[in-house]
Amino acid sequence: MTFNQKEKEKGLVRALITAFEGLEEVPKKADIEARAMQLAPLLGYDGDLRVAVEEAMIAIDTWMGAGVSLVDNEAYHDEEWVYKRDIEWTYSDAYEGYLKNEKWQPSLVQKLSDVGSKILGQLQDPTSEGSWNRRGLVIGHVQSGKTANYMGVIAKAADAGYKFIIVIAGIHNNLRKQTQERIDEGFIGRSSDPENRVAIGVGRNRDYPYPATLTNINEDFSKNTAAKSGWKINDFGKPIILVIKKNVRTLEALHNWLKELNAQGDGRISDVPMLLIDDEADNASINTNKEDISPTRTNAMIRRILGLFAKSCYVGYTATPFANIFINPDAYDDDARDELFPRDFIYSLDAPNTYFGPEKVFLDEDFSPDVLEDITDCEDYLPFSHKKVDTVVELPPSLYKALDQFIVARTIRNLRGHSSKHCSMMINVSRFVSIQQEVRNFISIRERRIREAVKANYMMPEEVSSRNQYMAALRYVFESEYSGCGFEWDQIKASLIGVFDNLRIFVVNSKSDEVLDFKKYERDGVGLTAIAIGGLSLSRGLTIEGLTVSYMYRNTRMYDTLMQMGRWFGYRPGFEDLCRVHLSEDSINWYSHIANASEELREQIRRMRRDGMSPKQFGLYVQSHPDRLLITAANKMRTGEKVVFNQNFTGTIKECTLLPVDSKVNTENETLIQEFWRSGFGRNTIETRKGWFIPDVDIDRISAFVTQFKVHAASDSLRSSVLDYLHAISERFPLGDVLLISKGDGNSSEFRLGAQQRSAKDAKARGWQLSRYRLASRGDEKLGLSDEQIAQAYEVAENDRNSKGKEPSDFHYRIVRNKPLLMIHILEPKETALEELRGQRVPAFGVSFPNGLFDTEIEVVANRVWVEQMYGSFDDDPDTEDDYDE
Template sequence: MTAIRNEKEKGLIRALITAFEGQEEVPKKADIEARASQLAPLLGYDGDLRLAVEEAMIAIDTWMGAGVSLVNNEAHHDEEWVYKREIKWTYSEAYEGYLKSEKWQPSLVQKLSDVGSKILGQLQDPVSEGSWNRRGLVIGHVQSGKTANYMGVIAKAADAGYKFIIVIAGIHNNLRKQTQERIDEGFIGRSSDPESRVAIGVGRNHDYPHPATLTNINEDFSKNTAAKSGWKINDFGKPIILVIKKNVRTLDALHKWLKELNAQGDGRISDVPMLLIDDEADNASINTNKEDISPTRTNTMIRRILGLFAKSCYVGYTATPFANIFINPDAYDDEARDELFPRDFIYSLDAPNTYFGPEKVFLDEDTSQVALESITDCEDYLPFSHKKDDSVVELPPSLYRAMDQFIVARAIRNLRGHSGKHCSMMINVSRFVSIQQEVRNFISIRERKVREAVKANYKMPEEVSTKNQYMADLRAAYDREYLRCGFKWGEVKSALMGVFDNLRIFVVNSKSDEVLDFKKYDKDGIGLTAIAIGGLSLSRGLTIEGLTVSYMYRNTRMYDTLMQMGRWFGYRPGFEDLCRVHLSEDSINWYSHIAEASEELREQIKRMRRDGMSPKQFGLYVQSHPDRLLITAANKMRMGEEVVFNQNLTGSIQECTLLPVDLNVNAQNEALIQEFWRFGFGSEVKETKKGWFVPDVSVEQITAFVLRFQVHSGMQANKKAVLDYLYAISERFPHGDVLLISKGPGRTEEFRLGAQQRSAKSATPKGWQLSKHRLASRGDEKLGLSEWQLLQAAEKAKNDPNSKVNNPSDIHYRTVRNKPLLMIHVLEPTETELVELEGQRVPAFGVSFPNGLFGPENEIRVVANSVWLQQMYGSFEDDPDAEDDYDE
């Protein structure tokens, strides 16, 4: 009965979306509510209208940009072939119809289709003669819909004539199964479950031409499945698709089957156009061996499979492209053939405007203050550097508080009409299976005690129920987090019992026999309330439906590992305000840093596209990025190997974020600021909303200031890089600007800046690490810009689908300033327990560099060793995730 109601609700939402499609202005909620009241009885829906109205509103107001691509202009390729050929879009139109039936807004489906056509255009026309191979990369966002995108590309490729399609879906069985299920629905049109081969998704149309598949939800491709089939590729009149795990044995079995049964006399397959989609392409696909050593086995097998086909296209999909760009574009191996570097195209996708992404969680001060919570007590219970045989005596109180938040949030979601929707909590505190199981035991005990307390008290008067400690904790979670949720505590308390109706606790890892299968509950019309405990299996690729509260205490600074752990990104229709993310302060700092770097990376793609640059040039840019050591060299330098590389700071900001706590050093630095303000920077000082601005100061003066400024020993490498780069670009930029940033009562007659208050909870006698690795506040870089420059920045933001309209980012301000910028601050530490820091004024500086300096003439040479790495990024010695992360 519940399942039937859910289908009717879907029908109502689809009808509402269609009713308001094409309007120039977003309809008001009252208009949608009125139309819902009219349509509901006609469609036989007698349930709660609130959720249907809410989802329809979100769908109607959702939009997505077209993205941007870098292409190899030297290659002889006509990307317009898609529009010149007459192609019957059978699979593509069926997929788009399926998305609309799943409540996708029609204009969003059309945009997805348009983007898919552009990506298809970067592939080779499958009917073209001769031998060819193309390599490309699509950059998405974590949990933003990459799968929906590549499924659209697959459908279009099949329509165009690609006959053999391989999807490599991560390194774990649960991710491969999840991907197989999605492709069953969106492309194959029939369940691949051997016990239930029913028509699903696109296949509900009786005339649908089902593609063939050699894998199913239970079985990956293997020697057995290959032997049982006995088929050859050309035995099928329709496209064939395989969804396989990124595993050497699987890849080897597929390679042998292709070679033995399908290859011709020259050992190649000449008449079958092949498309290989590599999901999570940054994980395991990359050749991490040195150039004089044979490629890694996984990388070799992918390249060998591609090499079997005379006509092939490889498209990697990832949200963390850093490692892919470091592939040597010219590498070649006699056996493995061409490397996987995306030499032909890089396509950067735009996330829809309703995406709950890194900017909202880490960069937007308003939303991050609500969503983020710092874990400060876990080290005493489950330290970063624990081992698999360590015993867990108890869980940290902060984890229990997060669990209380989750229970209250689920009750609120039920009150909002979400009881038929999934709602999840993620706990990721260990990579070891044995520890995960112990955590589950404690969580199970806590869940039982809270459930019993709720059962006994949820109907009791408040003066009675609050005497129970568990009920008091739930009330405290409501008071602390959800006072503005739209419901009073009495209403939430009454809804608490319903939370436990379908609450399940899962351990998700490579050895668990528990399956976090949301589809199973969908079939029964049940909104699952799931607490998922795991490690790597939770960290990469796996979608956790309705994720509301996340608790992660893991020790890594590697960009790709960190971002892939960000399961909390995605879409949270109707409950974004309830979502909470619990992380260590160190992780919060690094995520913020990475979010900035990712934003910068996407901006560079746009600029390089404008300037007609190629993927190879973008690769060279990223290889000289100052943060490349987090990706490529950390493991080498832990073993003592020095790495020599060129570094380019174009478009970046370099700041002092680790500060000295020495009173004398800070006093001398403040005297230096006064000296240069009085005599060095020049007399043309203009007041801004936040301090003073000095335009067109000679780079010699800026360099002299930075040279004399005493930084923390851990920032010496950063300071040297700033000085070297200022010198490298000084001929092109002989002048820069200076911002003397002041908050509060600064005094020009004394050349004294007003201090900015900053939390120093993390400060130790060794130094004060600033939160989020940021010194300047977002928006500081607009200070001193002219009205014309501010208009230019706003215009750039309007044309950037990832930016808020009329609210440019610092990257946009940096672009229009187009010269170096020295920013000088004085900080006042608060919330510190460090006696010697109390009452101090702590000076600091940052330098922002202009964009567009891509050439080697604007690079500086760096010789990096483990000492340099520790100065730049901190120690990796106790970082188990810096190497391959796995569940043991």
């Protein structure tokens, strides 16, 4: 498809969106197809209508909530200043028009604008007198449109009077370049490519008041580039924007330039309101040093730049806010000044309903089994722990299978009319550049052999082509993975050859001279078929267009690092069913755990907003969240240092998910369950659809059961913490509930629970680790609630836009129960290779805690051994990656 044809297709989609805008009900596909057939000849479009109809349908049915904010109510700030001033929204209107031209639905653009106005309202009015600085944080979702949001905020801030805007865009050149290109289109209005300074995006309107910039797609900020421009920031009638890399040298250069050329006699810039947007704010911006020594260099330089301005606002953007909330809100350094803690506001964005995110990929019981694939064979080829001098002898069969999936999926996308759209595969198996290059060599060889096989066989009879091993592998993938895609194998086979026309293999890291430049191919009217091989560069912020198949074998349990590796999150219009994500079982388990934790964190923001709590109170809660160790402790634990943490279990569930395989221990635990059921938990037993419920049990009896239950040695720390917390809340909650979860042959008269079957295929002699680190099934916490409580849970969920129309989550049920809950299970292992585990009944328990216990904490002393028992190792340290460029 030529560039002109693509523009005509975009025009048709815009026309279809406009034609159906404002209807109360979503139009049927047949109605959109009929209108498309009418409009296409009028707009001069004679291409395939399927993609235009599909994109219009998705846009028309896309909506987004307004999100929710926590603000410091004690600080004097009027967030209504945005609406009280008479502001001419030149840049903002141009940006919104640009989005509509890019096929965004008008109502979605309006929602984005409304949210942008709310965030702008949390900044200071730039016309305010005197000195001021504000600190805020915006929490988005991985690959969900954070850039679109902060570009809208930038445009509004420029209209309101912010004159100097800095965007810190990650730690890698390719991410900085990608961000510069987007800001060129959405705000600057000209390509910053020195060799092609043409009007683009918002700048196609001749009356557009182009902002100035001191950076371009090729050059980060430096003193030389600033000197060549001859500009000083207070010379500008229009705003100036810089897009810089989060690099100490770059930050130092900017700080020195500002101080030498633009500062007044007192060393501060008094007459220029400044906005600093810190993208991926959890990465490198955080001060990880102890409070009694100087801040880390990157953190200190950001603070020093802010300190040069008498009027400044700092807004961090991240999808993984855990580290940001751990910043000490009261920390101050005489040189670096105020810390970056978001003391003034935290804004949690809602993702659009079409977002393909962690909840869908890892928590959706209907969708997850289709998209997730467990890597079981990589350890023999590319083990988790390897060195850059190691030699790659061969790649695992599962990676070659993923390549076959990608080729078949691209073929299906072409048949669906997506040939002009990008389609990508991501391979992330090593942090070392040398290993990445070796992987590329093997993939190149394999791709060439498949291409030659397809070329020789795609027109041959099946009895001939099926004898070729590569063709047979492609057919196997189609029949096992994609047979419901709407096409038959003979159609797929005949179209395979088209995949290789624009297939390119890239190694993406800071030392590679290969550029994964989707824009270049778009300008040529080509849909790129890309295989991207890399490490950290693929894990932070870089958008991989049309990502369809992902293969990641990495060993990290740091929340933020792991979530940022999830490049597969985003939007998959028209090919969501084709996406495949290959991960180790351990990673699948941790992603599921993190997805739950992230959703609960967002839910707490909404709850705390309703209770009028401040960012500082939320920060104190997250600082004592039991999983904070995954973010803050790694750099300390490597030195063997013991760290004292306060932990808070409010609104969480703690479960023993690493279970003993000793039959004697398990038999004793089942006897303990029977004894407590018979005499310890009380006689008021109520039957449920899944076992029995015993209400209002003395909390001391629950504690006694937990104390006597024999847990796996690695779970002893968890049990101790649960007991400490039950004791800490016992005055407020003297009674709790007990759920005896039972399926199948349970018998209350014999005090015997029916066993729940669980896969134990990865169980080892040292213990049975439950899949996804979950013991209870979703919805178990609903058991035993009254009809009134269940109705209340539905009401709580309905008031939350993200839960609207869905079943309440366990968190919602936890809120309405409002007391501790002990859940007891018997598991029956299946699919296990462990002889001693077969036929066993394995007891386990979990305790969930009510919400609202923000002021209740317990103290934990942790060292590396404790952390590795609780969370696993920290062997894969992102800051030691070979492609990390500081």
